[in-house]
Amino acid sequence: MDPALPFDKIATQAVSLGASLVGAAHVVTLLASPSHRRFQIDWRVQEARSVLVLALAHDDAKPEMDWWDNRQGRTPGNRRLIKINRKLKKWFRKTYAVEASELPYNAHQRGVFLKDAAVLAGLGVMGKNNLLVTPQYGPRVRLRALLLDRFVQCTGPLTGFSPCETCEGFCMRACPKEAFAGGAYRHDRCRQQMEKNESDPVVLASPVVGMPTRFKIAYCRLCELACPVGR
Ligand code: SF4
Ligand code: SF4
Structure with missing residues (x-):
């Protein structure tokens, strides 16, 4: 071998x-x-x-x-x-x-x-x-x-x-859909937020290099951005 x-x-x-x-x-x-x-x-x-x-x-x-x-x-x-x-x-x-x-x-x-x-x-x-x-x-x-x-x-x-062992759970508290309320991640609740994001796209004032279309979907990242690890 x-x-x-x-x-x-x-x-x-x-x-x-x-x-x-x-x-x-x-x-x-x-x-x-x-x-x-x-x-x-x-x-x-x-x-x-x-x-x-x-x-x-x-x-x-x-x-x-x-x-x-x-x-x-x-x-x-x-x-x-x-x-x-x-x-x-x-x-x-x-x-x-x-x-x-x-x-x-x-x-x-x-x-x-x-x-x-x-x-x-x-x-x-x-x-x-x-x-x-x-x-x-x-x-x-x-x-x-x-x-x-x-x-x-x-x-x-x-x-x-x-890191989660000693953390207060900033990520779970940040979720607008309480997707972690039962102690485990609920994809169906997160999906509701994604659908909201899809119906409310970001509209760029002018095209950006490498991004020719002006309509973009900015999916929720709140549970990601609330995490203090690696800051
Ligand atoms: S905020 Fe980060 S470290 Fe804290 S529980 Fe959530 S994922 Fe873990
Ligand atoms: S992406 Fe947004 S809606 Fe989905 S679990 Fe994270 S904070 Fe909640």
Whole structure:
């Protein structure tokens, strides 16, 4: 069996291309997680060896990174992640003769559960707000992943980081729909807020470079922005 690829060089390359955080996990471990065991996994995921998880920080000083439009990739932040992934994919082929394949964002479209993968790869932990919470940026990150046909040194999970244990729960208090009122995240309540956001788009006074359409949807981020971790 080929030796596992060293992680440091891969991380350096990913960061030089613009990723804020990067980590790696083995696919076999990921598929053993509860959410993946309950789910029909695409054969391409099952045959891969490693998953590389990239995070891009979404600073609240730049809300437009997260605004949805009707272009491919949906948000400027996600389009940037897709570009990083494509460049990394070429780099893997050239540097290691390793085939990397881009994973779609959604687990239900041949992807994986990205938050689970990020936790396994040591990027952060699951917060009470149902989001990945990273030490460096709190929950203010967006994720994408690459599948690799070689083992890479694993980088997680994180130990000694459990910010929610001692926190007052700012995220839960910030929710306008009380989506955490029963102690667990209620997607149906969050969905009501998303529908409200969809019916009330942001209208830009003039087009912004890279964002030609003027109507954008700014989905609620209150439970994300209220978190003090990584400030
Ligand atoms: S605000 Fe507090 S409870 Fe909520 S995710 Fe952040 S650390 Fe955890
Ligand atoms: S995104 Fe908004 S509505 Fe949804 S859970 Fe977070 S705070 Fe509540």
